[in-house]
Amino acid sequence: MKGLTLGIAKPVLLWALHFATMYALISAACAPRALLSPEHLVLTAVAITVVFVVLQIIWMWSAHSKGRRPGLTPDAFALARAAWWSGLISLIATIANLTPVLILPGCHG
Amino acid sequence: MTDRTAYVVDLPEDQTYSGSAKGAPDKGFERIWDAPPGIRYLSSVSHRVVGKRFLVTGFIFFLIAGFLALLVRTQLIVPDNTFLDSETYNQVFTMHGTIMMFLFAIPMLEGFAVHLIPLMVGARDLVFPRLGAFGYYCYLFGGIIVLSSFVFDAAPAGGWFMYVPLSTSAYTQDLSADFWLIGITFAEIASVTAAVEIIAAILCTRAPGMSLTKMPIFMWYLLVTAFMIAVGFPPLIIGSILLEAERLLGLPFFDIALGGDPLLWQHLFWLFGHPEVYIIFLPAAGMVATMLPTFVGKPLFGYGFAVAAVVTMGFLSFGLWAHHMFATGLPVMSLTLFSAASTMVAIPTGVQIFCFLATLAQGKPRMDVPMLFIFGFLFIFVLGGLTGVMVAAVPFNLQAHDSYFVVAHLHYVLIGGFVFPMFGALYYWMPQFTGRMMSEAIGRWVFWLMFIGFNVTFFMMHLTGLRGMPRRIASYPEGLGWDRLNMLSSIGSYILAAGVVLFVFDFFWHQRNGLRARRNPWGAGTLEWLYPPIPPGFNFHAIPEVRSREPLWDQPELLDRPAREVEGALRPTIDHRRETMGNDPITGAPMQIVRLPHPTWVPLISAFGLALGFGATLASAYWLVAVGFAIALMGITAWVWEPSDSGVLRDSGLRGLRLPVNVVDTRSHLHIAVVGTMLISSALFASLLFAGLYLWNTQPHWAETTPPAEPLMAGLALVASLAVLLLGWASKRAAFGAKVTPVIAVDLGLAVSAAALGTLLFFSIRAVDPYGSAYAAVGWSLFAFVAGYLAVMIYWSLINALRKAVGAVKPGQMLPNLLIGTFARVVAIMGGATAAAYLLAGSAL
Ligand code: HEM
Numbered sequence: 037m038k039g040l041t042l043g044i045a046k047p048v049l050l051w052a053l054h055f056a057t058m059y060a061l062i063s064a065a066c067a068p069r070a071l072l073s074p075e076h077l078v079l080t081a082v083a084i085t086v087v088f089v090v091l092q093i094i095w096m097w098s099a100h101s102k103g104r105r106p107g108l109t110p111d112a113f114a115l116a117r118a119a120w121w122s123g124l125i126s127l128i129a130t131i132a133n134l135t136p137v138l139i140l141p142g143c144h145g
Numbered sequence: 146m147t148d149r150t151a152y153v154v155d156l157p158e159d160q161t162y163s164g165s166a167k168g169a170p171d172k173g174f175e176r177i178w179d180a181p182p183g184i185r186y187l188s189s190v191s192h193r194v195v196g197k198r199f200l201v202t203g204f205i206f207f208l209i210a211g212f213l214a215l216l217v218r219t220q221l222i223v224p225d226n227t228f229l230d231s232e233t234y235n236q237v238f239t240m241h242g243t244i245m246m247f248l249f250a251i252p253m254l255e256g257f258a259v260h261l262i263p264l265m266v267g268a269r270d271l272v273f274p275r276l277g278a279f280g281y282y283c284y285l286f287g288g289i290i291v292l293s294s295f296v297f298d299a300a301p302a303g304g305w306f307m308y309v310p311l312s313t314s315a316y317t318q319d320l321s322a323d324f325w326l327i328g329i330t331f332a333e334i335a336s337v338t339a340a341v342e343i344i345a346a347i348l349c350t351r352a353p354g355m356s357l358t359k360m361p362i363f364m365w366y367l368l369v370t371a372f373m374i375a376v377g378f379p380p381l382i383i384g385s386i387l388l389e390a391e392r393l394l395g396l397p398f399f400d401i402a403l404g405g406d407p408l409l410w411q412h413l414f415w416l417f418g419h420p421e422v423y424i425i426f427l428p429a430a431g432m433v434a435t436m437l438p439t440f441v442g443k444p445l446f447g448y449g450f451a452v453a454a455v456v457t458m459g460f461l462s463f464g465l466w467a468h469h470m471f472a473t474g475l476p477v478m479s480l481t482l483f484s485a486a487s488t489m490v491a492i493p494t495g496v497q498i499f500c501f502l503a504t505l506a507q508g509k510p511r512m513d514v515p516m517l518f519i520f521g522f523l524f525i526f527v528l529g530g531l532t533g534v535m536v537a538a539v540p541f542n543l544q545a546h547d548s549y550f551v552v553a554h555l556h557y558v559l560i561g562g563f564v565f566p567m568f569g570a571l572y573y574w575m576p577q578f579t580g581r582m583m584s585e586a587i588g589r590w591v592f593w594l595m596f597i598g599f600n601v602t603f604f605m606m607h608l609t610g611l612r613g614m615p616r617r618i619a620s621y622p623e624g625l626g627w628d629r630l631n632m633l634s635s636i637g638s639y640i641l642a643a644g645v646v647l648f649v650f651d652f653f654w655h656q657r658n659g660l661r662a663r664r665n666p667w668g669a670g671t672l673e674w675l676y677p678p679i680p681p682g683f684n685f686h687a688i689p690e691v692r693s694r695e696p697l698w699d700q701p702e703l704l705d706r707p708a709r710e711v712e713g714a715l716r717p718t719i720d721h722r723r724e725t726m727g728n729d730p731i732t733g734a735p736m737q738i739v740r741l742p743h744p745t746w747v748p749l750i751s752a753f754g755l756a757l758g759f760g761a762t763l764a765s766a767y768w769l770v771a772v773g774f775a776i777a778l779m780g781i782t783a784w785v786w787e788p789s790d791s792g793v794l795r796d797s798g799l800r801g802l803r804l805p806v807n808v809v810d811t812r813s814h815l816h817i818a819v820v821g822t823m824l825i826s827s828a829l830f831a832s833l834l835f836a837g838l839y840l841w842n843t844q845p846h847w848a849e850t851t852p853p854a855e856p857l858m859a860g861l862a863l864v865a866s867l868a869v870l871l872l873g874w875a876s877k878r879a880a881f882g883a884k885v886t887p888v889i890a891v892d893l894g895l896a897v898s899a900a901a902l903g904t905l906l907f908f909s910i911r912a913v914d915p916y917g918s919a920y921a922a923v924g925w926s927l928f929a930f931v932a933g934y935l936a937v938m939i940y941w942s943l944i945n946a947l948r949k950a951v952g953a954v955k956p957g958q959m960l961p962n963l964l965i966g967t968f969a970r971v972v973a974i975m976g977g978a979t980a981a982a983y984l985l986a987g988s989a990l
């Protein structure tokens with residue numbers, strides 16, 4: 037039960053972490069200090085996103101299989117369903133976080 | 146006995162034991178819960194009393210702010226109007242926005258939460274009744290401070306978001322900005338205390354058997370909202386303190402000339418401001434999700450979807466803040482990131498609306514007044530969501546920025562998303578507050594007047610906005626194509642106001658003439674309707690076991706007999722004290738008996754002391770500030786110096802189950818509250834760190850020219866923070882043991898190591914001039930922040946040691962050591978992070 041409950045929050049927490057990382061990377065590349073070059077920005081952002089996305093998918097899969105275990109109580113089923121949906125929404129939103137880095141030619145568009 | 150559950154003594158029921166005062170033996174259940182009569186009513190801490198105070202006060206602020214809105218609309222009814230001069234106009238719209246957002250919406254939802262949570266989860270009161278009362282008084286005094294600015298002719302006029310540099314002392318020389326900053330910060334204390342209270346109440350005091358997924362869906366909404374308040378309010382609290390420090394002490398946080406950055410204020414404000422919109426909206430949506438099933442007669446469709454939607458909305462809404470800063474020249478790439486997240490939040494919002502519509506589709510809803518307001522909500526909020534997606538697109542946003550289109554959008558979301566559900570909720574739950582039903586016939590008039598008035602007022606504003614009318618202008622010339630639209634908007638606002646006035650009339654009328662409410666008048670499924678709603682002073686004679694999400698629908702034993710005869714836990718009042726059941730946060734299994742406080746003046750006194758302190762800051766009477774804070778400190782000390790009953794087993798009245806009183810356990814309500822408090826504290830700290838990082842990144846020149854902190858001292862501080870960390874851990878371990886006196890060494894060790902950490906941090910930064918640059922000033926604020934926490938820790942651990950030394954602590958009563966253990970470990974991390982920041986900032990990076 038505890039695992040299932042955390043399963044609802046885990047994927048969005050991961051999204052939050054990803055969002056913060058993307059914001060930090062973009063800020064590092066685009067602020068006056070210019071810590072990162074544009075190429076490094078794209079490479080790091082893509083690499084990090086791939087890791088996050090894989091993790092999201094694994095968690096969704098795990099929520100899915102937990103929801104199909106025989107003899108599941110309705111309580112546990114509701115939690116598993118919530119975890120799966122939370123995972124799906126977070127997955128899409130994580131990918132969306134990457135789009136600015138991918139589609140824009142540079143910091144200032 | 147596991148290592149998480151502490152030492153307990155099993156006592157027969159007839160045997161008394163020392164500890165906190167027991168109630169008078171002749172007092173029965175209802176007498177124990179009686180509200181005190183006369184003036185002592187003000188000392189009541191019961192959630193019914195405090196909840197009603199929040200609701201009434203919040204509604205009065207709504208009427209005040211609504212009146213200000215009418216002044217605005219009256220000024221704009223014709224071109225070149227001279228009804229208000231432009232200075233007054235600025236004050237009026239600023240106060241309108243400020244009061245609506247801070248003194249109406251948030252307190253109102255707190256009122257519903259405070260009143261309804263215990264009834265809906267099966268508790269006899271909130272877990273921390275005194276904290277609730279304290280929060281209310283902070284809110285009241287803060288609101289009075291903000292309002293009193295009118296009396297001193299110093300009403301804030303800088304807009305509800307108080308942008309710098311306009312709000313710095315260079316451009317706002319009078320006290321108006323100080324009224325805003327101090328009053329609002331004070332009222333925010335109420336919000337963060339309410340957040341802790343809501344989290345602990347929902348997680349720890351549910352009826353036996355109410356697992357997380359058997360909670361009414363409203364509880365999920367409130368839980369997520371409370372976490373959002375805990376993380377979302379701190380940035381503004383920090384921002385306001387920094388700005389007030391700049392105004393009062395001249396520290397250059399936002400001053401360009403000394404490496405500050407006005408955009409830093411905008412970031413901190415909107416880091417709070419956008420989540421705030423969701424903090425207002427989510428509880429209202431939760432009310433809709435609670436009322437809808439009642440009127441459809443079917444459970445909410447897709448409980449699991451709804452939970453996922455609420456949780457994800459709560460998180461995603463933190464990634465949107467910079468969409469309020471699209472026009473500030475931030476890098477386009479960051480803007481696109483925020484634009485993406487702004488669009489993504491539409492997904493969970495859509496999932497949730499889908500759950501509502503699917504519930505509606507399951508049956509034919511009864512069209513009672515609350516249901517009308519739900520339809521109003523769906524209609525208006527969906528339109529507001531559509532314009533929201535429009536303004537989330539950067540190019541459109543640049544067009545619509547600061548125009549009446551934005552005013553239209555924000556009112557569609559706020560009034561549709563909050564005011565309509567709230568009026569529905571007032572009609573729905575009114576029997577809980579007054580024991581009577583409000584009028585169906587008048588209610589329909591209220592609804593239609595408000596609905597038509599609203600749409601006439603605000604739909605037009607989309608058009609005026611697209612025709613280029615900027616917001617916040619006191620008058621406009623004739624012939625720009627804005628005249629007729631403005632006339633219509635103003636007329637609409639009077640119609641809307643007529644609806645509100647009619648509601649107020651209905652309220653007073655129903656108190657006398659409304660029908661007395663039957664038991665469960667709407668045929669709802671949730672626990673708050675178990676008793677006939679003639680407002681008693683108590684909640685449950687016995688706390689029933691819950692086996693369903695809609696207990697009143699699925700558990701016939703609850704409604705087939707008078708409510709007072711329903712079986713459950715804690716019917717016998719063995720110690721004649723106020724008490725309720727404590728549960729495991731996830732499974733809902735009974736875990737402890739929670740002792741609750743009786744009426745007390747302590748919250749009022751503490752809040753008054755703080756108000757005096759804050760108010761005197763405004764008047765620059767610093768001795769009075771000291772007096773005020775001293776009063777508050779005394780009040781709070783009296784509050785925590787309470788003998789403890791923990792460590793005793795008593796009969797829970799539930800099939801012979803014996804449970805400990807106020808158990809020492811990491812799942813205990815007090816420990817959960819400390820965790821919540823430390824979440825808030827970490828968010829405060831993170832906001833300061835963010836400020837430092839932000840300046841470091843955007844003002845590299847100033848970061849380089851600011852002299853570095855003393856590296857040796859900072860290194861030693863890092864070691865000291867490690868000591869605090871270890872002692873915190875030791876204190877936690879000791880809490881579970883049976884030894885008392887030896888633990889005094891740990892308490893004293895905590896005090897000493899905290900003092901050492903503070904001193905070393907001070908010596909690390911001593912040579913840096915806080916007035917030299919914004920960057921240095923942030924360094925000092927990090928120190929001041931951590932020092933404040935260390936002072937609390939020293940005071941607290943000395944009290945703990947003293948109580949043990951005078952024999953006030955028995956084995957099994959070491960909960961304070963568990964609590965301070967957690968507190969100390971978080972403070973150690975903050976102290977260590979500060980030391981590390983000093984080291985890094987000073988290095989060649
Ligand atoms: C009761 C009906 C209401 C009317 C007729 C109304 C009218 C207005 C008008 C005309 C403005 C624009 C003033 C200007 O830019 O010159 C405004 C601003 C605003 N309103 Fe309302 N309003 C109402 C209710 C609310 C509610 C319920 C809320 C929030 C819960 C709210 C929050 C705001 C905010 C935040 C602003 C922006 C203030 C600023 O620019 O600093 N309003 N309102």
Ligand SMILES: [Cu+2]
Pocket residue numbers: 418419422465466468469
């Ligand atoms: Cu926003």
